[in-house]
Amino acid sequence: MNKPGFTSKIIHSDRRNVIEHGSIHKPVHTAVTYAYDDARDLAAVFQGREAGYSYGRQVNPTVTALQDKISLMEEGIATAAFATGMAAIGTTLFALLRKGDHFISSSYLFGNTNSLFNTFASHGIEITFVDATDVAEVEAAIQENTRLVFVETIANPRTQVADLEKIGDLCELKELVYFVDNTMTTPYLFRPKSVKASLVINSLTKYIGGHANALGGAVTELGNFDWSRFDNLYDNYKKGDPASWAITQIKKKGLRDFGASMSAEAAHHISVGSDTLALRMQRACSNAQQLTTYLDQHEKVSRVYYPGLVGHPQHSLAAKLFAQPGALFSIELNDDIDCFDFINHLDLVICTSNLGDTRSLAIPVAHSIYYEMGPERRASMGIVDSLVRFSVGIEEIDDLLADFEQALT
Numbered sequence: 499m500n501k502p503g504f505t506s507k508i509i510h511s512d513r514r515n516v517i518e519h520g521s522i523h524k525p526v527h528t529a530v531t532y533a534y535d536d537a538r539d540l541a542a543v544f545q546g547r548e549a550g551y552s553y554g555r556q557v558n559p560t561v562t563a564l565q566d567k568i569s570l571m572e573e574g575i576a577t578a579a580f581a582t583g584m585a586a587i588g589t590t591l592f593a594l595l596r597k598g599d600h601f602i603s604s605s606y607l608f609g610n611t612n613s614l615f616n617t618f619a620s621h622g623i624e625i626t627f628v629d630a631t632d633v634a635e636v637e638a639a640i641q642e643n644t645r646l647v648f649v650e651t652i653a654n655p656r657t658q659v660a661d662l663e664k665i666g667d668l669c670e671l672k673e674l675v676y677f678v679d680n681t682m683t684t685p686y687l688f689r690p691k692s693v694k695a696s697l698v699i700n701s702l703t704k705y706i707g708g709h710a711n712a713l714g715g716a717v718t719e720l721g722n723f724d725w726s727r728f729d730n731l732y733d734n735y736k737k738g739d740p741a742s743w744a745i746t747q748i749k750k751k752g753l754r755d756f757g758a759s760m761s762a763e764a765a766h767h768i769s770v771g772s773d774t775l776a777l778r779m780q781r782a783c784s785n786a787q788q789l790t791t792y793l794d795q796h797e798k799v800s801r802v803y804y805p806g807l808v809g810h811p812q813h814s815l816a817a818k819l820f821a822q823p824g825a826l827f828s829i830e831l832n833d834d835i836d837c838f839d840f841i842n843h844l845d846l847v848i849c850t851s852n853l854g855d856t857r858s859l860a861i862p863v864a865h866s867i868y869y870e871m872g873p874e875r876r877a878s879m880g881i882v883d884s885l886v887r888f889s890v891g892i893e894e895i896d897d898l899l900a901d902f903e904q905a906l907t
């Protein structure tokens with residue numbers, strides 16, 4: 499039988515699961531608590547012997563439907579959804595790591611992830627930041643107490659591509675958990691499972707939801723790691739197939755105890771948005787390729803960072819790993835041009851901090867999202883004051899080109 503494609507699979511996923519009244523969307527369940535006629539059934543749900551719902555902080559039927567959809571996208575085993583992408587990252591590390599553990603992170607990171615990791619460091623979890631475009635740097639940072647390696651696929655804002663395949667091989671060899679942030683590529687462009695990642699996090703707020711109308715995050719277990727060799731799991735959660743032990747602990751010790759739960763309304767918005775993920779990504783990536791090709795030759799633009807350009811240091815790696823090179827790029831303008839002036843002259847492109855929206859967005863990164871980390875850390879990430887980041891949307895390319903042209907003129 500023909501294997502269904504990405505979109506065919508996800509847009510029919512709700513109705514192929516348990517669904518009420520033949521509804522084509524999973525209904526929005528707003529109840530916080532779920533009642534049982536037989537107290538023994540309630541006990542079975544609490545003890546994990548039966549699937550079911552108890553209290554909304556743990557999960558809800560609308561959120562479950564979205565979790566199943568993300569698992570399908572990532573070809574994973576199970577997914578935990580959270581209120582935000584940050585909650586997904588923070589809660590997962592909180593649930594899996596202990597005081598005295600060490601983990602390695604790419605130094606090219608989303609700003610809040612960088613801030614969060616520094617907080618972990620002040621709570622007794624050691625961390626080493628490395629240049630993850632080079633697997634040798636990751637290997638050199640491994641210590642006795644290293645548990646995990648964290649990388650982003652395409653880093654924000656300078657678009658460095660991590661050495662994803664080789665880091666996967668290294669993690670397998672050294673029995674380290676490989677935790678990949680796939681937000682920038684999405685499971686449509688790239689499946690971290692293919693490079694042996696253990697866990698993948700997606701900020702659903704970005705491309706997957708895609709319309710800047712709901713916050714969400716998800717962590718998916720990919721089935722590549724042997725959790726029976728991981729000391730930090732509690733006996734309570736070591737039941738059945740070891741592949742599900744860690745995600746169970748993430749759901750219990752993380753989501754349940756921390757309480758950063760996704761609302762049913764957010765799950766509904768994200769789920770509807772995700773129907774068109776592939777279409778939006780195709781259009782946005784094609785727009786980004788054409789815009790960067792134009793800007794790369796523009797006399798007022800000194801640098802363009804986009805993995806789709808031949809001059810990008812990881813261009814061939816990106817071409818090999820990703821279906822398309824993403825829809826995010828950044829530029830540096832000539833010294834005599836003020837980046838604020840330039841952004842103010844853009845008309846179609848909106849000045850704001852989000853990314854992965856249907857609309858094209860611009861932000862002066864050093865002065866906003868990367869301001870708090872200070873000049874030294876910014877310099878280590880290659881972020882100069884004039885750097886402007888763009889998240890390309892799905893507008894018609896001629897309109898985007900015209901907007902850049904008039905703003906640069």
Ligand SMILES: *Cc1c(COP(=O)(O)O)cnc(C)c1O
Nearest residue numbers: 582583584608679681701703714
């Ligand atoms: C936005 C983002 C996050 C955090 O997601 P939120 O939903 O905003 O909390 C994490 N990683 C990357 C790469 C992001 O772009």
